[in-house]
Amino acid sequence: MNGGVSRSGPLPDGTVDVAVVGGGVVGAAVARELAGREADGRALSVALVEARSDVGDGTSKANTAILHTGFDATPGTLESRLVRRGYELLGGYAERAGIPVERTGAVLVAWTEEELAALPALADKAVKNGYRECETVGADEVYRLVPALGPGALGGLTVPGESIICPWTTTLAFATEALARGAGVLLNTRVEGAQRDGGEETVLLTNRGPLRARWVVNAAGLGSDAVDRLFGHERFTVTPRRGELLVFDKMARPLANRIVLPVPSSRGKGVLISPTIYGNVMLGPTAEDLRDRADTSTSEEGFAFLVDKGLALMPELLKEEVTASYAGLRAATEHGDYQVHLDAAQRYLVLGGIRSTGLTSSMALAEHAAGLLAEAGLVTSVRGQLPEPPRMPNIGEAFPRPYMCDDLIASDPAYGTVVCFCERVTAGEIRDALASPLPPADIDGLRRRTRAMMGRCQGFFCGAEVGRCLALVPDSVEESR
């Protein structure tokens, strides 16, 4: 099978070495890792199989976008170990690939005596997780760190390493590099069945026909339990946990220069306030268990809850306009840890139950997956001649963007033609995204690549022009209306 992106029609013939099911951040990281490896002197052929029209279009696009130190993981779990490792790996990779990261730091804020009393234990837990930078601080220091906090903070715990990262660029970078390493990305391809064919191969039955693979890695996120059942297992059940978030106007950003985390307590999980990598401020998430795995709608109750919390946490924030609201579904299971299981006989590996920490741990999970596959017989080594990591377009607010770069505009006036005013996205960036190795399928995909139309006007000024840009490209107009 050849690499490249395939969106429709019958699947390519032949057998791939590894099919990775699920094009979220974890699946894309695994595809990238394995596509850079060889066995017996031959590069692995890898297919990244995604049911939706784009990579990173599920849980990976709608989360709190934090690069976690893992300070609050449960010590001794696989999640603790992989988050710690992933934090280092992704932090380094982000620099090489141009994924925006801001090292903002975080502070957990205690609002009750109970929460205050819980801080020392949290600091100890951080040490057990291998993170030694946490410090308990008094109320004065809390207000010095975040002056806009509402009244009543009693103290806090600082976590200087907590950072914010662009989740969209991360998934795209992994998938883009996987493509550059020869992998295939099969979009609009939903796995509906799996059959073992002799001892060597699995036939994945998809809506686009069969796909033959020697090995299968299940990274299907919210669908990981369903895919696991296709292989005959009953190990875990994903209960989608909906988290609604409100995103406030960029004018609010000076209010929140670091992440403000809640202290877990008996009155339930609180919400966080975080700067976003795009220069906004985020408030959320709610936590609501659902049955419907596609219900990313927002709710009146969710909004009311967030407004109520926000008014207490940071009253000034609520005076700013809400520029976006969204809901993400976390792949929660009945277990307290990631669900990583290897079935050597089936040549099958599941990376399931990867909750909100999956963005941080993604590269460590990929590394771990390569190790597990080797145990089962797919012994590989990193290929010698690999292309350089892609240099992703920066959509982070803290780093230079084309509209501010004289050289770039001089070389190409399209970078001086601002199309989306609120987010300052230029015609050049939109054109580049549409011509990239993994172009968007719709307006949402374009938004994740460029920030176009995600600003305060929501398309009042630029919606028609952005839609026109998108419509100029064949095969991408389905949802752009």
Next chain:
Amino acid sequence: MNLTTDVAVVGGGPSGLTAAAGLAAAGLRVLVLDREREAGGIPRHSDHTGYGLRDLRTVMTGPAYARLLADRAVEAGALVRTSAMVTGWAGEHALDVTTPEGRLRVDARAVVLATGARERPRTARMVPGDRPPGVLTTGQLQNVVHLHHGRVGTRAVVVGAELVSWSAVLTLREAGCRTVLMTSEHARAESYAAFSVPGRAVLRVPVATATRVVRINGRDAVESVEVEDLRTGERRTVPCDTVVFTGDWVPDHELARAAGLAMDPGSRSPVVDNTLATSRPGVFAVGNLVHPVDTADVAALDGRHVVEHVLAHLSGHASELSGLDGRAGIPLRAEAPFRWVSPGLVRPGAGAPPRHRILLWPDEHRAVARVVVTQDGREVARRTLPWPVSPGRVFRVPSSLLSGADPRGGPITISLG
């Protein structure tokens, strides 16, 4: 690249272009910076008649009006640069600008902010539900239909019943989309009876008053909206494939805020005085940036009004005009049901505000408008005006009602008696 000019006008809509024409005609070097590909502002894509009444004493379509104002600014000698996006301040009167020809630093002696207003989109109104495409503002709708000749659905719900909402209905009709319901949270439809009566008759659009949209349904495309009757709490589902959020204006005030200008919490606009000066000397604000929103011709007349005050500032005569030895003006305040009043400061001796009118934004309807002006516990004026107070449109009060105020007194309050 560095450019110097006497006056930089940010925004090439009716108010900015009119100010530029007047300032250029007075012999100043004027640079208009507009981020769109063509100057003219919102009227460019409001393809119906009614423009130009108060400023040009004639009536024409929005696009014709936009072209005329742009032509007049250029004929008067102003330099109008389009695709020129002001991204921030480089100094007290200096701007950073991105254009296809490169980045500019514009050093001016005075700056006129004319950045206009936009409709609050669904997100800012916090309407929950699914997030399919097909949910627009009037601005986006008219851009799609009039400037890009794009298509929308076939059954629309229009949120709001102001003038602009009827404009959305007309645009939808032109695009082959029927408006199946208009909703207004107010007990009465906001817009001029002159429009809504034939509107209802000719366009046959049912208007649900005291009604709000509480949810949008449909994952890949809009399938329906849920509306609630505010009087009974009853909810029902209205099938549709397009939702247009209209009105509920918010000024494009980011540049004003970035300058640290004093802001009005009610309108979210920079506070201006009767000369349209902001809290930063040499920076003026005009049009719907300071009164979101009045009609285009009223915005244009702000542009005409500001000319003499910019000239006075540049010639160093501004303090003479104030007549108060540079003392700050008297704050003007509005009481409920008014959300904001513009101007927010009255500088005695500096002349009347634009069109001799004080502008207020009501949140409730009153059939009879008994306006009361007070200062320091004293009633300055009381008058019943011959037009009603209607939410969704500006309520105008003659500035002569303030003439009895004490120029050395405290804040002046406008309320309804």
